[in-house]
Amino acid sequence: MTVSTPPCVLTVAGSDSGGGAGIQADLKTMMAMGVHGMSVIAAVTAQNSLGVQGYWELPPEAVRAQLDSVLGDIGARAVKTGMLASPVLVETVADVLASCAAPVVVDPVGVSKHGDALLAPEAVETMRTRLLPVATVVTPNLWEVEQLTSVKVEDENGLRGAAEAVLELGPAWALIKGGHLPGAPIDLLTDGTSEYRFAAERLDNRHTHGTGCTLASAIASRLALGDDVPEAVGKAKEYVTGAIAHGFPLGAGIGPVDHAWRWR
Numbered sequence: 001m002t003v004s005t006p007p008c009v010l011t012v013a014g015s016d017s018g019g020g021a022g023i024q025a026d027l028k029t030m031m032a033m034g035v036h037g038m039s040v041i042a043a044v045t046a047q048n049s050l051g052v053q054g055y056w057e058l059p060p061e062a063v064r065a066q067l068d069s070v071l072g073d074i075g076a077r078a079v080k081t082g083m084l085a086s087p088v089l090v091e092t093v094a095d096v097l098a099s100c101a102a103p104v105v106v107d108p109v110g111v112s113k114h115g116d117a118l119l120a121p122e123a124v125e126t127m128r129t130r131l132l133p134v135a136t137v138v139t140p141n142l143w144e145v146e147q148l149t150s151v152k153v154e155d156e157n158g159l160r161g162a163a164e165a166v167l168e169l170g171p172a173w174a175l176i177k178g179g180h181l182p183g184a185p186i187d188l189l190t191d192g193t194s195e196y197r198f199a200a201e202r203l204d205n206r207h208t209h210g211t212g213c214t215l216a217s218a219i220a221s222r223l224a225l226g227d228d229v230p231e232a233v234g235k236a237k238e239y240v241t242g243a244i245a246h247g248f249p250l251g252a253g254i255g256p257v258d259h260a261w262r263w264r
Contacts, residue, residue, distance in 0.1 A: 005036070006034060006035050006036045007035045007036065007077040007078075007221075007224035007225055008035065008036045008038060008074055008075065008076050008077055008224070009030050009035045009036070009037055009038070009076060009077060009078045009079070009080065009217070009220050009221050009224045010037075010038045010039070010040065010070055010071070010076040010078075010079045010080070010102075011023060011026035011027065011030070011037065011038070011039050011040070011079075011080045011081075011082065011217060011220075012039075012040040012042060012063075012067070012079065012080070012081045012082070012084070012093050013026060013039075013040075013041070013042060013080070013081065013082030013083050013084075013107075013109075013213070014041070014042055014043035014044065014045055014055065014082060014083035014084075014085065014109075014118065015041050015043070015044045015045060016045055016047055016210075017044075017045060017046055017047055017048070018047050018048045018049060018209075018250070018251070018256075019256065020049075020209040020210040020250070020255070020256030020257070021112070021209055021210035021212075021213045021256070022045065022082060022083060022210075022213060023039050023041055023082075025210040025213040025214050025217065025256070025257075025259065026039070026080060026082065026213055026214075026216075026217040027039060028259035028260070029213075029214045029217040029218050029221065029239075029259055030217055030220075030221050031259075032239070032259050032260060032262065032263075033217075033218055033221035033222065033225070033239070034221070034225070035077075035221045035224050035225065037217075038070050038074065038076065039066075040063060040066040040067050040070065040093075041058060041063075041066065042057065042058055042063050042083065042084050042085060042089050042093070043055050043056060043057045043058060043083055043084075043085045043089070043118075044056050044058070045083075045118075047112070047116075048251050048253070049209070049250050049251030049252060049253035049254055049255060050251065050252060050253040051112065051115075051116050051253070052112050052116035052118070055083075055085065055118065057085045057086050057089060058089075060088045060089060060092045063089055063092050063093065064092050064096065067092075067093070067096045068096070071096070071100065075102075076100070076102045076224075077102055077223075077224035078102050078103050078104075078105065078220040078221070078223045078224035079097060079100060079102050079103070079104045079105070079220065080104075080105045080106075080107065080216050080217050080219075080220040081093060081097075081104065081105070081106050081107065081131065082107045082109050082213055082216065083109040083118045083119070084109070084119070084123070084127075084131075085118065085119060085120060085123065086120050086122075086123050087120065087122055087123040087125075087126040089123075090123050090126040090127050090130060090131050091126055091130050093131065094126075094130035094131040094134055095130075097131075097134050098134050100134075102224075103136035103137070103220070103223045103224075104134055104135050104136050104137075105135070105136060105137045105138075105139065105216050105217075105219050105220040105223070106131055106132060106135040106137070106138045106139070106171065106216075107138075107139050107140075107212055107213060107215075107216035108127055108131075108132070108138060108139075108140050108144050108147075108148060109144075109212070109213075110124075110143065110144050110147050111143065124147055124148065127148065128148055128169050129169075132148075132166075132169040132170050132171050133169065133170030133171070134170075135170070135171035135172070136171070136172050136173060136223070136229070137171065137172070137173040137174075137175055137219060137229055137232075137233070138166060138169075138171040138173070138174055138175070139175045139177065139212065139215060139216045139219070140166060140174075140175075140176065140177065141177045141179070141180065141212060142162070142176070142177070142178065142180050142181070143180075145162045145165070145166060145176060148165075148166065148169065149162070149165035149166060149168075149169070151165045153176070153178070153181070155181060155182075156178060156181060156183070156186050159176050159178055159186065159188040160188065160190070160195070162174075162176045162188075163176045163188055163190045164192070167190070167191070167192050172191055172229075173189060173190065173191045173229050174188075174189070174190060174191075175187060175188070175189045175219075175233055176188045176189075177212070177215075179211075183202075184199055184200070184201070184202055185199070185200050185202055186198070186199050187233075187237065189229070189230060189233050191229075194230070196230050196233070196234075198233065198234065198237045200237065200241045201241070203241075203244050203245050205244060205245065205247050206247075206254060206255075207247030207248055207249055207250070207254060207255030207256065207257070208244055208247055208254065208257060209247075209250075209254045209255060209256045209257065210256045210257050210259075211240060211243075211244060211257055214239075214240050214243055214257055214259065215236055215237070215240045218235070218236035218239050218240060219232045219233055219236040221236075222235050222236055239262075240257070242261045242262065243257035243258050243259055243261050244257050245261070246258035246261035246264070
């Protein structure tokens, strides 16, 4: 019997003790997409369905050691970054990924689904100047667009301007997530030349914890499987839409999307 190794994808993010977002969501998504997920934990959160009660950063030398350990031996066909918390952690991760040949998907996590801050204000500039320039794709929601560029999007017509502002920070592609706009949710993907719009039905389900982490991890997984960026985003969107549709209640607050919806 011949056993083949699936493409390996690395997530660099924070741990979610409730299991709906962060490292836990990333690894579930990667398994669902058919790749081997690996992790570098940058921070540990205490959180549940009601919110984030606290978080603790790992020392930069611990984050660097994890990166060197995984990339030095196993390597990665794609990398996804999520919660990095502080300037020194953003800088540490950016330094390593600048010399990594694999595509990098940056989810510039600023706040949790409940509105809890997950990125120190002083880390925003480091994110802009150090991490976004090494990104193949950056996936900000509208609040993160405003945090990174000061551009406020009021309607679908503003998505293009937001994308242009994000692209000025250096990523190859920007995926502006318009789910918080009124009407049918529209996401805009562009590299400054080509433009793609992804529409989806607005689903009546409040259990959407982990949506952003899941989307970015699904994109990274599809890139590792050989898709180009527009193909990867399209397939990732299809997976996330199904996961949102099957999101389930958990605890007393907002439950997670269902990463295993295709199996149930």
